[in-house]
Amino acid sequence: MERILKDSGTIQRYRSGPLGLYVQQCAERLCQQGYTREHAHRHIYTVDDFGRWLERHRVALSDVTFDHARRYLDVGRRWKKHGDVAALKRLFEMLAQEGVIPPIGTPQTEAQLVVHNFGTFLSEERALAHRTIINRKTIVTAFLNQRFGRRSFQFSNIKAKDLIGFVQKEATRRRNSIKTVETALRSFTRYLLFSGHLNQDLSIAVPGAPNRRLTGIPRHLTADQVSRVLASCDKRTRTGRRDYAILRLLARLGLRAGEVAALKLDDIDWITGTLTVHGKGGKVRRMPLLHDIGEAISAYLRKDRLSSPDRRIFQRIGAPCEGLGRTAVGSIVRFALERSGVQSTSGGSHQFRHTIGAQMLARGASLAEIGEVLRHESTDTTFVYTKVDLGALRPLARHWPGGAR
Numbered sequence: 001m002e003r004i005l006k007d008s009g010t011i012q013r014y015r016s017g018p019l020g021l022y023v024q025q026c027a028e029r030l031c032q033q034g035y036t037r038e039h040a041h042r043h044i045y046t047v048d049d050f051g052r053w054l055e056r057h058r059v060a061l062s063d064v065t066f067d068h069a070r071r072y073l074d075v076g077r078r079w080k081k082h083g084d085v086a087a088l089k090r091l092f093e094m095l096a097q098e099g100v101i102p103p104i105g106t107p108q109t110e111a112q113l114v115v116h117n118f119g120t121f122l123s124e125e126r127a128l129a130h131r132t133i134i135n136r137k138t139i140v141t142a143f144l145n146q147r148f149g150r151r152s153f154q155f156s157n158i159k160a161k162d163l164i165g166f167v168q169k170e171a172t173r174r175r176n177s178i179k180t181v182e183t184a185l186r187s188f189t190r191y192l193l194f195s196g197h198l199n200q201d202l203s204i205a206v207p208g209a210p211n212r213r214l215t216g217i218p219r220h221l222t223a224d225q226v227s228r229v230l231a232s233c234d235k236r237t238r239t240g241r242r243d244y245a246i247l248r249l250l251a252r253l254g255l256r257a258g259e260v261a262a263l264k265l266d267d268i269d270w271i272t273g274t275l276t277v278h279g280k281g282g283k284v285r286r287m288p289l290l291h292d293i294g295e296a297i298s299a300y301l302r303k304d305r306l307s308s309p310d311r312r313i314f315q316r317i318g319a320p321c322e323g324l325g326r327t328a329v330g331s332i333v334r335f336a337l338e339r340s341g342v343q344s345t346s347g348g349s350h351q352f353r354h355t356i357g358a359q360m361l362a363r364g365a366s367l368a369e370i371g372e373v374l375r376h377e378s379t380d381t382t383f384v385y386t387k388v389d390l391g392a393l394r395p396l397a398r399h400w401p402g403g404a405r
């Protein structure tokens with residue numbers, strides 16, 4: 001705490017407060033995560049003040065809930081700042097880790113428990129990605145809320161018409177992602193059958209949604225556009241060196257945004273020149289650490305990456321000092337496109353994978369070779385690249401009767 005505060009009286013006051021132990025732990029974590037002294041002081045002040053508020057209201061620490069935090073913030077909403085929410089969230093995380101309160105997100109109702117167990121099943125038995133599991137749980141929760149609301153909860157009351165009605169409702173606002181609703185509901189109803197909550201397979205009652213994934217042409221960049229995007233990174237700055245290394249991984253190896261975000265220091269083998277990539281479905285693949293990629297990552301690690309318990313390679317530039325997520329990688333791509341002036345109908349990172357596939361096809365690579373490099377699970381995914389070669393497809397087009405107008 002001495003790294004944040006100079007006044008010994010203030011330090012002693014915080015340490016002797018109702019949450020003195022957690023104020024000290026909070027201070028240590030904030031320093032590790034690179035927060036400024038001013039910001040860190042604000043955090044520990046909030047934790048201490050909340051502890052004194054609990055003491056005045058005679059709330060035992062083991063009984064603390066988010067409702068208490070909301071009441072505390074509402075009382076002082078005129079002067080409390082947005083950062084206080086983050087401070088209290090950090091406190092609750094510490095209390096959960098210490099076993100003082102139940103882990104955050106612990107199911108409170110039967111429906112929440114089943115959805116939680118469904119997520120565990122998808123993770124442990126199906127090895128699905130965390131983001132996929134969250135999406136499916138969100139859809140299932142919405143379905144259960146629509147079907148039961150606050151009424152008595154009985155899985156045996158779920159009927160085919162309920163599933164059909166939910167898909168029809170979602171189709172009006174999820175035109176391009178309705179397939180995810182279908183997949184989530186089928187997965188959930190099969191889980192209910194597997195776990196004994198249903199005695200019949202209702203997955204067959206879920207309406208089939210059109211597969212729009214193969215209807216379009218993969219959006220890809222030209223070699224010149226890729227070069228412009230890479231050149232837009234200012235390698236004289238921390239942000240520029242980090243972003244350049246990330247864009248190199250996307251452009252040269254065709255990694256997915258989530259795969260880049262998940263890379264850890266232990267995944268790099270500098271001796272053999274390989275990179276361990278943790279892909280979709282829990283699949284692990286060793287890929288070559290190309291020379292230019294190695295140089296870019298090395299420059300970032302030597303000059304910019306701060307020491308942190310988080311082993312992920314790429315970090316936030318500002319506090320908290322933690323690894324980037326999938327969404328952040330997508331944002332880096334979007335900003336790079338804007339800086340470089342590259343006009344792209346798809347602003348996401350996936351277009352770099354499409355670019356590699358299109359370039360391989362133009363050089364005569366087979367679909368099997370493209371699928372191997374991009375680590376496609378299904379041949380249907382690779383087959384979409386046949387649409388990119390418009391020159392080869394043009395002779396196959398039928399003559400339009402009467403001529404084109």
